[in-house]
Structures are given as C-alpha cells and as structure tokens.
Amino acid sequence: MRSGFVSILGRPNAGKSTLINALVGEKVAIVTSKPQTTRSRIHGIVDIPAVKGKHHAAQIVFVDTPGVHKPGSMLDKRMMQEVHDALAQRDIVLLIIDATRRIEIDDPKSEDTFVFELIKKVDCPVFLIINKIDLVDREKLLPLIAQLSALYPFAEVFPISARKRDGLERLTEKLIEHLPEGQRYFPKDQFTDQPERFLVAELIRERILMETGEEVPYASAVVIERFEEPEPAKGDRLPLTRIAAAIYCERTGQKAILIGKGGSKLKSIGTSARKEIESLLGTRVFLELHVIVKENWRESQGFVEALDWRRQIAEMGEAQKQREEED
Incomplete structure (x- = not known):
C-alpha cells in the first residue's frame, strides 16, 4: 500500500x-x-x-x-x-x-x-x-x-x-x-480530520463571505460557543442538534451590515447555513447566531491563535480533564 x-x-x-x-x-x-x-x-x-x-x-x-x-x-x-x-x-x-x-x-x-x-x-x-x-x-x-x-x-x-x-x-x-510505501494515517472511512464544530463554523463563515461585501467578509470570524449532542427524536422526526455561534467583526458598521435591517441579513445567513449544517450532520439543527464587535481582532495574536481549531480541541480536552479531576 x-x-x-x-x-x-x-x-x-x-x-x-x-x-x-x-x-x-x-x-x-x-x-x-x-x-x-x-x-x-x-x-x-x-x-x-x-x-x-x-x-x-x-x-x-x-x-x-x-x-x-x-x-x-x-x-x-x-x-x-x-x-x-x-x-x-x-x-x-x-x-x-x-x-x-x-x-x-x-x-x-x-x-x-x-x-x-x-x-x-x-x-x-x-x-x-x-x-x-x-x-x-x-x-x-x-x-x-x-x-x-x-x-x-x-x-x-x-x-x-x-x-x-x-x-x-x-x-x-x-x-x-x-507516493512512498506506507500504512494508513487515518481510518479507512474517514474523509477529514476536522471536528464537526470546525466544519460548522466554516459553513457559517462561508455564508458570510457569500452574502456580504466590501471589508465585512475579511473582518469576520466565527466561534462555536455551544454544540449540544443531538436530542433523541420522537416518531419519524430526525434528532435535533442545538448550536450557538458568535460572529466577530471589527467595527460597529460591520456589525450593522451583518445584522441587517430588522435582523434580516443575520436571519438569511443563519437560514442558509442551517441547511448546509443539517446536510453535514444528518440531523435537524437549531442555530443561534449573534454578532460581537472586537476591534482590530486580526492584529491580535492571542485571538487569531485562539481561532485555530486544533488549539480549541486541546483546550477543551484540558478543561474536561480538569473537571474530571475535580469530581
């Protein structure tokens, strides 16, 4: 092989x-x-x-x-x-x-x-x-x-x-x-190493890129704040996954564009992203989005590094380990 x-x-x-x-x-x-x-x-x-x-x-x-x-x-x-x-x-x-x-x-x-x-x-x-x-x-x-x-x-x-x-x-x-001779790096049926949380954040960011213009797409970042395991379904309905995400931008004007008149743009982003996420997860999805202004986040080394999903997974693992030790 x-x-x-x-x-x-x-x-x-x-x-x-x-x-x-x-x-x-x-x-x-x-x-x-x-x-x-x-x-x-x-x-x-x-x-x-x-x-x-x-x-x-x-x-x-x-x-x-x-x-x-x-x-x-x-x-x-x-x-x-x-x-x-x-x-x-x-x-x-x-x-x-x-x-x-x-x-x-x-x-x-x-x-x-x-x-x-x-x-x-x-x-x-x-x-x-x-x-x-x-x-x-x-x-x-x-x-x-x-x-x-x-x-x-x-x-x-x-x-x-x-x-x-x-x-x-x-x-x-x-x-x-x-390619050289070698063994598999990943299980046979795995098609990416990205966790679902990261894929979901990227699907939300994709909709931002597609539905906004000027500087907004490049000044936006998405962080998943809550990702709950699917709730058991009743009858023939699919399970429900609850997700909350924050959209970060750099200026109040960008926040206004992301939200839109009467919340119309944020609703449009959420509706389009939810359909993609449901296709990815194979469940129904309740998606909650909100926008946070963090000035000049692209120049903040700490914030930029915190967006790395590999770092996020490591920190979540450490937090879980700490909770288990406390219990």
Whole structure:
C-alpha cells in the first residue's frame, strides 16, 4: 500500500478548495469567489483500492492551504504559517495555477514570484496543476505550460478542470505512483480530520463571505460557543442538534451590515447555513447566531491563535480533564 501527504499550494482563487473537494468527493473546504477564503490547513482523506495492472491501493491525505500571499496583518501571518507547516509535512506538492489569470513571474515583488520561491525550498516531487482549462482556449495552454516549466523542474504537469473533474483520475493515478510505501494515517472511512464544530463554523463563515461585501467578509470570524449532542427524536422526526455561534467583526458598521435591517441579513445567513449544517450532520439543527464587535481582532495574536481549531480541541480536552479531576 502507498500513503502520504499531498499539499496543495497556490495563490488565492486558484481553485485549491474546489480541487480538494473534487478529489475527496466530500465538502471538506468551503468555496467562494473571494480571496483568502481558506484560513487554515484542511485535510481531505481519500482511500483508494488497488486496481490490478493499473495502480496500488493507497491512502492520500490532501492538504488544502490558505492562498499564498504576502502577509500584512497578524491573521495573514498566521495563514502563511499554515502554508509553511503544510510544506514541512508532505510527500508531494501540487502547485495549482489559474489558467485564466496572467502570470506575473517577471516582477520580483509579485505573489507569483513569491510562490515559486516557496517551492524551490522543498525537496519532494512538485506537480504543476493548470486549473480552469474549461474557461480558456486550448491553444493558450501550451505556451503557459512552457513558460512555467522553464521556471521549475516539475515532476508532472496536469491541465485540469477541478469544477468539471476533468483530468482528476489521471492525476490521482500519478500521485499514487509517486507516493512512498506506507500504512494508513487515518481510518479507512474517514474523509477529514476536522471536528464537526470546525466544519460548522466554516459553513457559517462561508455564508458570510457569500452574502456580504466590501471589508465585512475579511473582518469576520466565527466561534462555536455551544454544540449540544443531538436530542433523541420522537416518531419519524430526525434528532435535533442545538448550536450557538458568535460572529466577530471589527467595527460597529460591520456589525450593522451583518445584522441587517430588522435582523434580516443575520436571519438569511443563519437560514442558509442551517441547511448546509443539517446536510453535514444528518440531523435537524437549531442555530443561534449573534454578532460581537472586537476591534482590530486580526492584529491580535492571542485571538487569531485562539481561532485555530486544533488549539480549541486541546483546550477543551484540558478543561474536561480538569473537571474530571475535580469530581
């Protein structure tokens, strides 16, 4: 059997999250048209049976990362740390390029140059993934591939459309070919390592990104304050899960936008998010949202680090241990 970690790297809006969802076959990452939608490393796990004469059995752990950008705020720096952490633990890197966007590799200060400087520091196979080929004329692909291949000795080059799943089967086969022999990192039927609380927070944030504009999406964060186990159902009704979440923003004007006239925007965000959450959990959901202003939270190292679900889980475990010792 073959197994390993495959980190997906690229600039914002290159289609990383769409790709990982398509490869995994489940929604493990939220997807919007806004840059910097992904804020932390997200693992999507695929268990692939062997096909005689074609490829070995494999478990591939895909790692979606925040879009590579030059950091400004403390939040930006935390996001780029997530990128570096993903590159530190990987067997293969996928560099994903948006075929519809002009590559600014001649400018030493551009984010494209920044991306290529990152991959030059890794010592594993790097695949070049040209995404969104369904949106460009095919005769433009060969010059683009030639331009990028001259910048780095890629192990493989794959033109794909993540949205249409075009080219993904061949990509998966090549990944298996390059992965080392090993054992499963996760149980066979697990498709992500993210806890449900984090997935729920991300689904709420996705609706904020999609339903608000200007600075509001980037100044918003979601923290799950209460997540109760499903209540037993009566008759044919599904169990009920009660969830309370806080939406943080930085200014009172942003809070007013999030709430909307007569609470209309917050209600719309909650209704849309609840439907997605019910689909995820397989239960009915009672979702309670409220908005809190925390000025300049993106510059607060403590608050930004507290948003990390891995840290939240560790703190919850410590709190539970302390309660048990007190009892």
